[in-house]
Amino acid sequence: MSHPSSEEQRLRAEVTRLRAQVAALEAAAKPGLPAVSPLAPKGGFPDLPPVAGVRLAAAAAGVRYKGRDDVMLAYLAPGTAMAGVTTRSATRSACVLDCEDKLHLTGHDAEGAAIVVNAGNANAFTGDNGRKSVAAITEAVGATLGVPAERVFSSSTGVIGEPLPHDRITAALTQMKDGLQPRNFRAAAEAIRTTDTFAKGAGVTLDLGGEQVSIAGIAKGSGMIAPDMATMLVYIFTDARIAQADLQILLRDLTDRSFNCITVDSDTSTSDTLLLAATGQRGPVLTPGTEAHDSFREGLLKVMTDLAQQVVRDGEGATKFIEIRVTGAASDSEAAIVGRSIANSPLVKTAVAGEDPNWGRVVMAVGKAGVTADRDRLSIRFGDVLVAEKGWVASSYREADGAAYMKNPELVIGVDLGLGDGQATVWTCDLTHAYIQINADYRS
Amino acid sequence: MSHPSSEEQRLRAEVTRLRAQVAALEAAAKPGLPAVSPLAPKGGFPDLPPVAGVRLAAAAAGVRYKGRDDVMLAYLAPGTAMAGVTTRSATRSACVLDCEDKLHLTGHDAEGAAIVVNAGNANAFTGDNGRKSVAAITEAVGATLGVPAERVFSSSTGVIGEPLPHDRITAALTQMKDGLQPRNFRAAAEAIRTTDTFAKGAGVTLDLGGEQVSIAGIAKGSGMIAPDMATMLVYIFTDARIAQADLQILLRDLTDRSFNCITVDSDTSTSDTLLLAATGQRGPVLTPGTEAHDSFREGLLKVMTDLAQQVVRDGEGATKFIEIRVTGAASDSEAAIVGRSIANSPLVKTAVAGEDPNWGRVVMAVGKAGVTADRDRLSIRFGDVLVAEKGWVASSYREADGAAYMKNPELVIGVDLGLGDGQATVWTCDLTHAYIQINADYRS
Numbered sequence: 001m002s003h004p005s006s007e008e009q010r011l012r013a014e015v016t017r018l019r020a021q022v023a024a025l026e027a028a029a030k031p032g033l034p035a036v037s038p039l040a041p042k043g044g045f046p047d048l049p050p051v052a053g054v055r056l057a058a059a060a061a062g063v064r065y066k067g068r069d070d071v072m073l074a075y076l077a078p079g080t081a082m083a084g085v086t087t088r089s090a091t092r093s094a095c096v097l098d099c100e101d102k103l104h105l106t107g108h109d110a111e112g113a114a115i116v117v118n119a120g121n122a123n124a125f126t127g128d129n130g131r132k133s134v135a136a137i138t139e140a141v142g143a144t145l146g147v148p149a150e151r152v153f154s155s156s157t158g159v160i161g162e163p164l165p166h167d168r169i170t171a172a173l174t175q176m177k178d179g180l181q182p183r184n185f186r187a188a189a190e191a192i193r194t195t196d197t198f199a200k201g202a203g204v205t206l207d208l209g210g211e212q213v214s215i216a217g218i219a220k221g222s223g224m225i226a227p228d229m230a231t232m233l234v235y236i237f238t239d240a241r242i243a244q245a246d247l248q249i250l251l252r253d254l255t256d257r258s259f260n261c262i263t264v265d266s267d268t269s270t271s272d273t274l275l276l277a278a279t280g281q282r283g284p285v286l287t288p289g290t291e292a293h294d295s296f297r298e299g300l301l302k303v304m305t306d307l308a309q310q311v312v313r314d315g316e317g318a319t320k321f322i323e324i325r326v327t328g329a330a331s332d333s334e335a336a337i338v339g340r341s342i343a344n345s346p347l348v349k350t351a352v353a354g355e356d357p358n359w360g361r362v363v364m365a366v367g368k369a370g371v372t373a374d375r376d377r378l379s380i381r382f383g384d385v386l387v388a389e390k391g392w393v394a395s396s397y398r399e400a401d402g403a404a405y406m407k408n409p410e411l412v413i414g415v416d417l418g419l420g421d422g423q424a425t426v427w428t429c430d431l432t433h434a435y436i437q438i439n440a441d442y443r444s
Numbered sequence: 445m446s447h448p449s450s451e452e453q454r455l456r457a458e459v460t461r462l463r464a465q466v467a468a469l470e471a472a473a474k475p476g477l478p479a480v481s482p483l484a485p486k487g488g489f490p491d492l493p494p495v496a497g498v499r500l501a502a503a504a505a506g507v508r509y510k511g512r513d514d515v516m517l518a519y520l521a522p523g524t525a526m527a528g529v530t531t532r533s534a535t536r537s538a539c540v541l542d543c544e545d546k547l548h549l550t551g552h553d554a555e556g557a558a559i560v561v562n563a564g565n566a567n568a569f570t571g572d573n574g575r576k577s578v579a580a581i582t583e584a585v586g587a588t589l590g591v592p593a594e595r596v597f598s599s600s601t602g603v604i605g606e607p608l609p610h611d612r613i614t615a616a617l618t619q620m621k622d623g624l625q626p627r628n629f630r631a632a633a634e635a636i637r638t639t640d641t642f643a644k645g646a647g648v649t650l651d652l653g654g655e656q657v658s659i660a661g662i663a664k665g666s667g668m669i670a671p672d673m674a675t676m677l678v679y680i681f682t683d684a685r686i687a688q689a690d691l692q693i694l695l696r697d698l699t700d701r702s703f704n705c706i707t708v709d710s711d712t713s714t715s716d717t718l719l720l721a722a723t724g725q726r727g728p729v730l731t732p733g734t735e736a737h738d739s740f741r742e743g744l745l746k747v748m749t750d751l752a753q754q755v756v757r758d759g760e761g762a763t764k765f766i767e768i769r770v771t772g773a774a775s776d777s778e779a780a781i782v783g784r785s786i787a788n789s790p791l792v793k794t795a796v797a798g799e800d801p802n803w804g805r806v807v808m809a810v811g812k813a814g815v816t817a818d819r820d821r822l823s824i825r826f827g828d829v830l831v832a833e834k835g836w837v838a839s840s841y842r843e844a845d846g847a848a849y850m851k852n853p854e855l856v857i858g859v860d861l862g863l864g865d866g867q868a869t870v871w872t873c874d875l876t877h878a879y880i881q882i883n884a885d886y887r888s
Contacts, residue, residue: 007448011455018462025469091811091819125807125819127836160804161837224791224808265790266710267805268812346709346790346875347668347883354884360604361711363569364668367535368712375535375569392571393605431790433880439791440798440876 039313039321039409039429040198048185048203049214052239053077053279056184057176058191061168064120064158069191071169073176074235075145076113080279081244082153083251087272094123094130095154096273098138105150109244112147115235115275116154116169119192119220123156123164124270133166140170144177155233155273157220158194189218192233195438196222196314202306204299208292209284213240215296217303221311223439225264234259234274234307239282240296246288250297251276258304261336262427264315265435266344276300312427317434320352322427323412329422334371338415339426341369349431352411357402359387366415377418382406483757483765483853483873484642492629492647493658496683497521497723500628501620502635505612508564508602513635515613517620518679519589520557524723525688526597527695531716538567538574539598540717542582549594553688556591559679559719560598560613561636563664567600567608568714577610584614588621599677599717601664602638633662636677639882640666640758646750648743652736653728657684659740661747665755667883669708678703678718678751683726684740690732694741695720702748705780706871708759709879710788720744756871761878764796765854766871773866778815782859783870785813793875796855801846803831810859821862826850 004012054076058069076082084103086096116137123130134154142149156164189199203216214237221232242250255274286293313321324342329335342348345365351358359380366373376391382405386394405411448456498520502513520526528547530540560581567574578598586593600608633643647660658681665676686694699718730737757765768786773779786792789809795802803824810817820835826849830838849855 005449005452008452008455011452011459014459015455015462018459018466021466022462022469025466087811088814089808089811090813090815090817091807091822122804125804125832125836127820127834129836160807161832267789267791267808270808270811345711346879347711350880350883353880356884360566360569363535363604364533364711364714367531367533367714369534370532371534373534376571378535388569388605390571392569392573431880432884433877435790436794436797436875436877436880439794440800 035197037197037314037318039318041310041313045186045189045199045201046203048183048201048216049205050183051214051216051237051279052281053080054237054277055180055182056188057179057181058184058187059172059176059179061118061172063118063165063168069187070120071116071118071172071176072188072191073141073173073180074115074188074237075180076277077279077281078110078112080113080277081109081242081247082113082275082277083244083247084153084273084275085252085255087269089268089270091125091270093156093271094126094134095156096271098134099153099273099275102150102153111151112145113151113277114141114145114147114153115277116141116152117192117233118156118169119194120158121156121162121164122158122160122271124160126161126163129163133164136166137169140173144173153275155271157192157233157271160270185216185218192220194220194222195316196220198314200307200310200314202303202310204302206295206299208240208295211283213283213296214238215299215303217307219307219311222314223265223316224267224269225262225311225315232259232269232272232311236276236303238277239279240286241280241283242278242286242296246286247276247278250300254297254301254304257301258308261425262308262312263340263343264312264429309427312429315429316438317432318429319409319432320430321410322352322429324426324428325412325414326417327414327423328416328418328420330372330420331422332424335422335424336426337371338366338369338373338417339424341365342413342415343426343428346431349428352406353430353432355403355406357382357387357399357406359402362413362415363388372419373417374419379416379418381414383412479641481641481758481762483762485754485757489630489633489643489645490647492627492645492660493649494626495658495660495681495723496725497524498681498721499624499626500632501623501625502628502631503616503620503623505562505616507562507609507612513631514564515560515562515616515620516632516635517585517617517624518559518632518681519624520721521723521725522554522556524557524721525553525686525691526557526719526721527688527691528597528717528719529696529699531713533712533714535569535714537600537715538570538578539600540715542578543597543717543719546594546597555595556589557595557721558585558589558591558597559721560585560596561677562600562613563636563638564602565600565606565608566602566604566715568604570605570607573607577608580610581613584617588617597719599715601636601677601715604714629660629662633664636664638664638666639760640664642758644751644754644758646747646754648746650739650743652684652730652739655727657727657740658682659743659747661751663751663755666758667709667760668711668713669706669755669759676703676713676716676755680720680747682721683723684730685724685727686722686730686740690730691720691722694744698741698745698748701745702752705869706752706756707784707787708756708873753871756873759873760882761876762873763853763876764874766796766873767856768870768872769856769858770861771867772860772862772864774816774864775866776868779866779868780870781815782810782813782817782861783868785809786857786859787870787872790875793872796850797874797876799847799850801826801831801843801850803846806857806859807832816863817861818863823860823862825858827856
């Protein structure tokens, strides 16, 4: 047996090297999407406080996904006040219409209530079958938990236009009833994910009138996020004691300051729903104008803002979290329009993705917004860097400073219109190749 | 000298094969953008008719690009009526403001006129320097060609916020004056390109009152295209005889039916300008209400629609040309809002890029538009394929039919709202990785 020649040895090493190079190039050609958004909150799902009168469960009903939970059930004790806001989309889903009807009913607060949510199928644009599925699910939940169907609120999220196999959900109800537990927020949040890369939760504990009151919420959302009119799927629970009418007013007001300030892709979902359940088991009665109501309001806004920002942090393909602060507008509403015009501009979002301090595109987005603006009074800041003022690039601005700032994963774009006191803040993310990758073949 | 062993020969062949594989993978990892849009009109730049009283020239002034023409000059004979529409952006550029001022001037029609356009620098958001550059250029053009500066219209397209080196343009004027030629449309169209992958031109010859009248136009535009308010850079020339006031009314009306029906990326430019020069050297006087005026109107609309569609066909990264036909709306304006909501939806545009017949996203985009719509009266067609009706997927619909249709490079998405007689057509393109690639590092 002859020894391999030195030439053979050299060629073998070359083949090994080239094979490794081919493998690396092939892997790079099919980039895996990140398992978890790089903008996810550090530390994972938060430790949420228990909310008296709330128990949750999740189950794998096999609606669409395999091998994971896809339904959550929340049981709410008798005496719970329910408030909610839903999308104003003209093509909103059967479960959204059903929630709207039920939120307008009053006089049932003495009885228990429930929320049931599935992921994988939105039950939207499913005609009369959609209504039938909602009725079947809410009636089965009512019968299982011993609450009136009028107090069972349902949501569905996922593909639009396919019939919902609601029998798979109702078949899982007994198992979920047996699994109901307090503090089961994480399992519930995991179960309602679709393209979300992480489960979203936020909570606070407040001292109201010497008693400890909890607020805990969960949310899902990643794409089709532009809740200009309402919000995505969000469920917030509190054991505070507050009248339904006051709760509803508070929720609508705070939605405008939290979920209505975010956008991922300017596309508004058919299924956006935010429900807030107050079980009334802790603390003083919260009457508007009191100090306790103010504290509750502040705590609730904190939870809602946290959840809203988590949805942006999980924006499809996002690599940058962007806060757009508009000041000096003629009014708050004009400031919000300018903020949204910048946040939804694909040219601004791609520039941020490319870490390009392309402030000219911010100028463009202000200009197209259609509200009062004066080119020569406008100033733009990237973080603390003054970029443009008085109708031109700032004399102090150095492109290197702007470029260095854009490398940050969290950016603040400040725009002052120099006209009045109107202001607004909008949160958004960048537009990357991964957004195209996720959405060009979502159904395949 | 020994023969190479068979093992050596095998290894050499393997090395050769692997090297080729590495080269192919490396090439695929850095995809070149297509040199010319796959949606470009077949046959290249059209053979445009001569327009009496119009001469054009182009030059390489080195404003930003190297080794290519980047300035065009058009000389218009005495007697030319000038009409125009410009962007309503609140941050519109110095040259747009200057054009607006000059379009409002009257009484100069007896004198010659000129149009000068540069590519590479938009002279937008350049403060007082912007105004000075426009004055320097238009005065120099006026002096060179012997026309009043009030009759010199300028445009600039390219990067926003950088000072325009206008001396490079004025230095090229004498050369351009000497190079002025009739029918030089193609050179002019080439000179004003930025990210455009092909030069855009369209023309017709009409028989008006027994005399031949020409209309020839050129355009540039590829990204930052959502001329909801006006249009991008377009210059149309005709030797027809028509009063300035009538020309202006006609142009505004036809803009709403052509350039205002397109969108590439929902971002409206700071520089959109459409100028129409009628030299008055051919045919009868075109008085509104006459048959000749109607024929002219029809020919002009044809040229404008052709140019508008060419801009969409050159949409950044486009691989699909999409016509969105909305019918059955409560009014034409509501139909246009719905059409634009679909055309600007990133989720609809990425679905088309992925050849996914995802009609659920069309439903979503109708729903978010904010106009009257009834989910259960809505019907959706992809080409001739009825996809959805009466609030759900059509019973005749087969996913394979939808998927096969989406493979076409030219698509028609039909939406009937089932409410009234309102209708609108919007033209757009898909949203692809190449759009991200082009815009995430435009300035670098």
